[in-house]
Amino acid sequence: MSATTATAVPVRTAQLPSGPLAFVRDTILLTGRSLRAIPRVPERLLDVTIQPIVFILLFLYVFGSAIHVPGVNYKNFMFPGIIGQSLAFGVIGAGVATSNDMTEGVIDRFRSMPISRLSIISGQVMGQFCEQVLGFVIVIGFGLALGWSPHLTFGHGVELLGLMVLGMFAFTWAGVLFGMLVRSPDAMQGIGFIVIFPLSFLAGTFVPIAGMDAIPRAIAQWDPISALVASVRDLTTPGIHSGGSWQLDHPEVAMALWCVIILAICVPLALRRFNRTLAA
Amino acid sequence: MTEIAILTEGLTKRFGDFTAVEDLSLEVRDGTVVSLLGPNGAGKTTTVRMLATLLRPDGGHARVGGYDVVTDGARVRELISLTGQFAALDKNLTARENLVLMARLRGRNSRAARALAGQLIDRFDIGDFRDRLVKNLSGGEKRRVDLAAGLIDTPHVLVLDEPTTGLDPRSRQVVWTTIRELVAEGVTLLLTTQYLEEADALADRVVLIDRGTEVAAGTPAQLKAQVGEQRVDIVAADSAAFTELCDLLWERFEVNPAPELRTISIPAPGEAADLARIAAIVDESQISVDEVALRRPTLDDAFLALTGHTATEATPEAEEVAA
Numbered sequence: 001m002s003a004t005t006a007t008a009v010p011v012r013t014a015q016l017p018s019g020p021l022a023f024v025r026d027t028i029l030l031t032g033r034s035l036r037a038i039p040r041v042p043e044r045l046l047d048v049t050i051q052p053i054v055f056i057l058l059f060l061y062v063f064g065s066a067i068h069v070p071g072v073n074y075k076n077f078m079f080p081g082i083i084g085q086s087l088a089f090g091v092i093g094a095g096v097a098t099s100n101d102m103t104e105g106v107i108d109r110f111r112s113m114p115i116s117r118l119s120i121i122s123g124q125v126m127g128q129f130c131e132q133v134l135g136f137v138i139v140i141g142f143g144l145a146l147g148w149s150p151h152l153t154f155g156h157g158v159e160l161l162g163l164m165v166l167g168m169f170a171f172t173w174a175g176v177l178f179g180m181l182v183r184s185p186d187a188m189q190g191i192g193f194i195v196i197f198p199l200s201f202l203a204g205t206f207v208p209i210a211g212m213d214a215i216p217r218a219i220a221q222w223d224p225i226s227a228l229v230a231s232v233r234d235l236t237t238p239g240i241h242s243g244g245s246w247q248l249d250h251p252e253v254a255m256a257l258w259c260v261i262i263l264a265i266c267v268p269l270a271l272r273r274f275n276r277t278l279a280a
Numbered sequence: 281m282t283e284i285a286i287l288t289e290g291l292t293k294r295f296g297d298f299t300a301v302e303d304l305s306l307e308v309r310d311g312t313v314v315s316l317l318g319p320n321g322a323g324k325t326t327t328v329r330m331l332a333t334l335l336r337p338d339g340g341h342a343r344v345g346g347y348d349v350v351t352d353g354a355r356v357r358e359l360i361s362l363t364g365q366f367a368a369l370d371k372n373l374t375a376r377e378n379l380v381l382m383a384r385l386r387g388r389n390s391r392a393a394r395a396l397a398g399q400l401i402d403r404f405d406i407g408d409f410r411d412r413l414v415k416n417l418s419g420g421e422k423r424r425v426d427l428a429a430g431l432i433d434t435p436h437v438l439v440l441d442e443p444t445t446g447l448d449p450r451s452r453q454v455v456w457t458t459i460r461e462l463v464a465e466g467v468t469l470l471l472t473t474q475y476l477e478e479a480d481a482l483a484d485r486v487v488l489i490d491r492g493t494e495v496a497a498g499t500p501a502q503l504k505a506q507v508g509e510q511r512v513d514i515v516a517a518d519s520a521a522f523t524e525l526c527d528l529l530w531e532r533f534e535v536n537p538a539p540e541l542r543t544i545s546i547p548a549p550g551e552a553a554d555l556a557r558i559a560a561i562v563d564e565s566q567i568s569v570d571e572v573a574l575r576r577p578t579l580d581d582a583f584l585a586l587t588g589h590t591a592t593e594a595t596p597e598a599e600e601v602a603a
Contacts, residue, residue: 029384037372040413109368109429112332114358115385 026119027126030110034101034127038134048093048135052086053142059206060146067207069240076237079148081205084229086139087167088200091175092192093135094128098179099188121274125176132168150236160235163255167228170259170266177270203229209244221245224262227254283310283346285437285468286331290340293326293492300326301492303340308437308470313463315483316472317582323492324472325365328439331470332362345436361435365442367422368429371415375406375425378414382429400428404458420451427458438462439470444478456481476582480504488586496586507577507585510551512558516542517568524567533558536584545581548574 038044059067059078069077101107101124110120152160182188202216203209203225209217220226221244230242230251247254286308293301301323308314316324329335331342333353341348347355362368369378379400383393401410404424409417414425423443430438443459444452459482463469473479479486480500488496488503496503514529516522522542529535529544536545548554555574562569577585 026385029381033370033373033381036377037370040372104371105364105366105368106370108329108334108364109362109382110385111334112357112360112362113382113385114354 023116023119023122026115027122030119030123031126031130034123035130037127038131044093044097045131045135045138048086048090048132049138051089052082052135052139055085056082056139056142056146063206069208072237072240075146075148076150077233077240078206079143079150080232080236081203081229082139082143083136083164083232084203084225085200085205086135087132087164087171087228088196088203088225089192090128090132090135090168090171091178091196092188093131094172094175095179095182095188095192096185097128097131098124098176099182099185100179102180117275118271121176121270125172128176129168129172132172136164136168151238152236156235159252160232163228163231163235163252163259166256166259170262173266173270174262177266177273180270180273199223199225202226204242205229209242209248217244221248224255224258227251227258231255284308284343285310285312286314286342286344286470288327288331288340288342291327291330291337291342292339293323293330293335294338299492301330304489304492304494305340306487306494308468310468311466312484313469313471313482315479315486316470316489317474317476317479317486318472318489319474319583322489324489325441326492327489328362328364328441328470328472331356331439332360333357334362359436360439361430361433361437362439363426363430363441363443365445367414367426369414369422369426372413374411374413375417375421376401376410378425379429379432383432386432396432400431404428405454420447420454423447423451423455424458427455431462434465434467437468437470441472442474443471445474476503476507476578477576488582490583495583503582503586504577507582510548510574510576511581512546512548512555513571513573513575514544514546514558514562514569515571516544517570518542521567521569524565525562525569528561528565528567529558532561542570 056078059082060075064074064078067074107120111117178191179188182191199219202212202220203223204220205225209220209226212220226242227247228251230248231254233240233242234251242248242251284307286306288304288306291301291304291306292299304323304327306314306316306327316327318324326335330337331344331349333349333356336350341350343349344356345359347359349356369375370381373381376397379397380390380393383396384390388396401407404427406421406424406428409421414422417425427440427443430440440459444455447455456478459469459471463482469482471479471482483500486498486500486503487494496506514525516525519539519542522537522539522544525544526535526537529546533546537543538545546554546558548558550557551574555572559572562572
């Protein structure tokens with residue numbers, strides 16, 4: 001049998017672009033694939049839209065009457081919290097979508113095609129990122145319609161936009177990683193409820209951290225979502241400054257650092273996971 | 281000299297304690313059709329996933345078109361096209377959008393991709409449902425789109441993993457016709473199936489596998505010669521009649537009784553003539569039977585004839601890893 005040596009067949013490389021150009025092209029095509037699913041499966045946007053909207057209504061018109069934050073209108077205190085929380089919920093949204101998507105047969109087809117394997121995951125991340133942006137715009141629009149009045153200078157606006165984009169990017173990668181680690185969308189919802197949900201409430205989202213009990217206060221002071229909420233509040237609401245820990249004294253720097261840390265951990269792990277486990 | 285499209289030697293894959301494929305050596309020559317025949321959980325899907333670079337072998341090696349699947353995966357992916365048991369399509373895109381996307385990912389510009397999708401839609405008779413979302417298509421329709429997507433560039437080696445499992449007879453005929461056309465064009469094909477009939481109809485060579493290892497190999501004619509062309513099945517009316525039938529027939533024929541089904545199976549190389557002869561004997565004995573019928577050999581018959589035991593049923597665990 002082995003007497004007939006298998007001679008290598010010439011491969012048609014000419015028609016396929018290769019290198020970084022092919023990666024960018026494949027990523028754009030696969031991002032387009034993810035985006036087309038949005039109007040066809042609109043419930044995928046629920047995590048990043050309906051939940052924040054429910055919390056806005058709940059805290060503005062139900063619990064808000066009992067919460068008094070000195071020196072500031074509660075609306076202007078709460079909306080930065082909602083923005084931080086909806087960004088954090090993006091981890092769950094991206095995770096659920098990824099755990100759904102990565103078990104689909106189509107991913108196997110992509111993986112057995114002569115395309116950049118990295119583009120499969122970058123297409124997933126970009127698609128999820130666009131969903132986060134869409135959800136974010138809806139939440140901001142809803143907030144402004146209900147009378148949130150952020151005070152933004154041009155410089156602060158640019159800084160805020162940069163931080164939000166960086167934050168969504170980092171949280172999307174974290175969600176994509178979790179989505180590949182868990183075995184089902186239900187498990188992802190569970191993790192979201194046990195980890196993201198409490199952290200997003202502890203983060204000074206709806207009440208000031210300073211008034212919390214010792215243990216939740218200690219967690220909140222080092223919760224990454226606290227840095228996110230504090231930086232949005234710092235940039236949009238003059239006259240209010242969080243404090244109590246280094247990250248709350250310097251929320252913008254802390255937020256950027258958290259994002260860099262999350263990306264530095266999640267990107268290589270997600271890539272490794274994609275190449276290894278889905279291959280097994 | 282004929283080139284070898286697929287060559288595996290000692291190919292092995294384990295999932296924890298479970299060995300899905302063990303020491304499998306396989307050879308598929310250019311321009312031929314080889315069928316990997318076996319029951320659920322035999323290791324068929326695991327094997328083709330290793331060939332398509334979706335799984336990394338734990339032992340042995342596999343080459344496609346002369347390229348190693350582990351060290352030269354990118355080259356292998358340019359030569360091979362795998363159409364799996366489960367539709368490898370985006371369910372939230374329409375049939376047409378899927379084909380255009382796959383064509384674009386294979387390097388075509390937007391216009392060329394649309395033109396090619398149009399040709400595939402005509403060829404695979406997809407026109408009626410081309411603008412429906414894949415999630416709303418029937419199993420047979422999905423399979424046709426899936427096959428079309430696997431043929432964007434005529435691949436050097438086409439691998440079809442159970443292309444007709446779960447299809448109704450009409451859709452199965454459509455798929456078979458398509459496969460025959462491709463083979464006539466000279467495509468090299470590795471086909472996995474659970475149906476002896478399908479391997480017989482399409483393959484030049486059949487490799488029978490069970491528990492991840494080869495149990496027999498040869499041309500369909502050679503295998504069938506060992507299995508016996510057709511069989512006569514007699515179903516007794518009750519268990520007393522079944523015992524009587526066994527007593528009546530075991531001396532004259534090579535009977536294969538299945539008490540739980542009250543069925544006695546007898547090889548019938550003479551086909552209709554044998555059926556008439558056996559029916560006459562049963563009729564004369566006045567033992568009450570529900571059915572006397574001629575039928576084609578199944579995978580179970582093949583296993584029984586070639587290995588002496590029936591096909592192993594897949595454990596749920598085995599099915600899970602195979603999926």
